[in-house]
Amino acid sequence: METEHRDFFPCDNSYARLPARFYAKLPPVRVAAPRLVRLNEDLARQLGLDPAALSTTDGVAALSGNRVPQRCEPLAMAYAGHQFGMFVPQLGDGRALLLGEVIDRDGVRRDIQLKGSGRTPFSRGGDGRATLGPVLREYIVSEAMAALGIPTTRSLAAVTTGETVARVRPLPGAVLTRVASSHVRVGTFQFFAARGDVEATRRLADYVIARHYPNAAGAENPYLALLGLVCVRQAELIAKWMLIGFIHGVMNTDNVSIAGETIDYGPCAFMDAYHPDTVFSSIDHGGRYAYGNQPRVAQWNLARLAETLLPLIAEDKATAIESAQEALTIFAARFDAAYIDGIRRKLGLLRPEPGDISLADDLLKRMAANGADFTLTFRGLCETASGVPAHETARLQFADPTVFDEWAVRWRERLAREATEPAERRAVMRSANPAFIPRNHLVEEVIDAAQDKGNFAPFETLLAVLAKPYEDFPEFARYAAAPRPDQVVHQTFCGT
Known part of the structure; x- marks a missing residue:
């Protein structure tokens, strides 16, 4: 492996200083002919990186894995996980390598990871590679989520390899x-607990507390406090998903970020027509991860985290279980609070009243029975706040x-x-109800154009529209429209 001495990523690798059983150190596998598809220049600057340097031949070599920048220590992280409810004791990064960590301009430590960088000891017979379609999907959806204000991993660059x-x-x-706040997952804890x-x-819990939850360090029981704080972040994250109609698709415990970010965009999708039973993932045959199940599944996943922390919470198992169960109740309370606040804002209800949730639930039931588009229905309500009577x-x-x-009468x-002044209400509603989401048929269009024709112009246009999801762009009306019947995407697929 050729090492480039330019400091593309000024890394300080705290995870690499953990014991060797936490990971496997190895270099990325070289690719034939790397070519830069897109560099997220704004994100690069936020990370304290030089976009011009990353765009050079040497920079693209670093982004493809052909050269390991100075101070990077590539490693595949070990983790386990419950996949569709079944426990797998060893998973790990089978096609990804953590290059290292950088400190961004806000002083936040951020992971830099390559996905599709070749086989690792955790590949389980896979080739360790990624194809262009899933890479573009993750780039599009993760950056759209960031623009929507949803905690998420980010995409710094997409590179083609010149290989099939x-x-x-x-x-x-x-x-x-x-790029992620970290790649530690519920499954990382499960790997060691198993x-x-x-x-x-x-050691892992202490690392997570120091990196993500320093306030827990001073608590009477730091590990119990850690569990509670993770519950809070997950509750607020899932509430945000629900409020924009996002379906993760594979909420396995190895896809649950301890930092509270959306991670691993495989068969994810945004709903068009609203229904709580909506499933897109081709591998979710029983609807375990349907839209309406996401809060319940998230709490189940957090219970699996709690199980790993029991020996740290208390020596007596019964005492530990009782304390953990009490901590887990934080999830439901915080989810309900975040969701109720968000749905009120979507409806323009700025002074809470007891019947607000019943009013919202009734609208959703009517939407489900009538095939109403989730995003367009709520965005359309914004105009009523300006005095437009017809809705x-x-x-x-x-x-x-x-x-x-x-319903509208009530x-x-x-x-x-x-x-409340109509202009104030309208502004609040428009900030809660996006005009643009990465609609599934548009994402598929972009992937097909790039994958089959080598045309990346639609990819660039879609990214530009999604970068400002709460604004109106009449010239891009088709990006806001619901799909025609012949455009509806019924299934999405895992990127492996």
């Missing part, structure tokens, strides 16, 4: 450079618009009880 990857059919290979390695579990954009989402009209009566 064998899947159902031969596909162009690619490497994604991903082996009875209490010392490693303690046309919203009501026309319903197969039977009179169903919406009946909604208008509720709005009238607030002495």
